[in-house]
Amino acid sequence: MADRDFSKQRKGLVAMDGAMALIVLLVIVQIWLLSAALEGLLAGHTETALPAAIFSGLLFLCCVALNSFVGRVDRESREE
Amino acid sequence: MPFFRKPDSEALWKEEFSIHAADERYVSRRQFTKFLTLASLGMFVGNLWILARSYFTRSAVFPRSMVAGIGEIPVGGVKLFAYPTAADRCILVRTAENEYNAFSQKCTHLSCAVYYEKETNRLACPCHHGYFSATDGSVLQGPPPRRLPRILLERQGQEFVAIGVKVR
Numbered sequence: 001m002a003d004r005d006f007s008k009q010r011k012g013l014v015a016m017d018g019a020m021a022l023i024v025l026l027v028i029v030q031i032w033l034l035s036a037a038l039e040g041l042l043a044g045h046t047e048t049a050l051p052a053a054i055f056s057g058l059l060f061l062c063c064v065a066l067n068s069f070v071g072r073v074d075r076e077s078r079e080e
Numbered sequence: 081m082p083f084f085r086k087p088d089s090e091a092l093w094k095e096e097f098s099i100h101a102a103d104e105r106y107v108s109r110r111q112f113t114k115f116l117t118l119a120s121l122g123m124f125v126g127n128l129w130i131l132a133r134s135y136f137t138r139s140a141v142f143p144r145s146m147v148a149g150i151g152e153i154p155v156g157g158v159k160l161f162a163y164p165t166a167a168d169r170c171i172l173v174r175t176a177e178n179e180y181n182a183f184s185q186k187c188t189h190l191s192c193a194v195y196y197e198k199e200t201n202r203l204a205c206p207c208h209h210g211y212f213s214a215t216d217g218s219v220l221q222g223p224p225p226r227r228l229p230r231i232l233l234e235r236q237g238q239e240f241v242a243i244g245v246k247v248r
Contacts, residue, residue: 017109020113030123033127049127049130063116066113067117070113074109
């Protein structure tokens with residue numbers, strides 16, 4: 001029984017690490033988007049600002065979803 | 081806390097600092113994920129700010145300002161002026177008999193002031209050797225990522241008047 005709990009906890013940790021790595025990737029993409037949009041604004045290409053903001057918002061929502069997933073996995077592993 | 085402490089009681093510093101410093105600095109996965117999500121929110125807010133700025137700059141209105149008189153500067157000569165505000169330094173170049181071009185003097189790389197090279201007919205940035213065309217402000221060489229903003233000129237009698245800024 002104890003062995004099974006331990007493996008469950010380990011699976012939870014792996015899932016959390018994967019989610020964290022994905023969030024890091026999404027934030028890196030957002031940093032790139034922000035720098036590209038700023039560069040576009042300075043160069044007078046204002047048409048890039050809207051798609052960049054929409055895509056950045058979507059990535060933020062993904063980050064929120066992953067954050068809640070990590071919270072849920074953490075809670076479940078502590079309850080067991 | 082009692083006024084008098086028993087001699088065999090725990091040391092006072094141990095009671096007051098009962099948490100190890102290393103434990104205090106420990107960041108859990110949950111906290112780190114929260115921090116990353118906050119960073120993501122910051123990036124999103126930054127993009128929204130850029131969006132707001134891009135809509136704001138679309139409706140920018142430029143003043144009319146006298147730059148120079150016809151024939152005031154010789155062929156190959158320059159005149160420095162400020163437009164649209166006193167903080168925006170610009171350069172007017174007379175590249176040919178009837179050709180006047182005005183650009184922002186701020187290099188698009190790191191904002192150093194560019195100067196006119198008459199021999200090669202280009203604007204040079206002395207900081208990192210960036211070169212711009214004196215005809216259209218495009219980048220010829222070096223690290224600048226984009227062209228110099230062009231100052232739109234209008235001939236009004238015997239004078240040149242600045243009427244706007246063209247960024248692209």
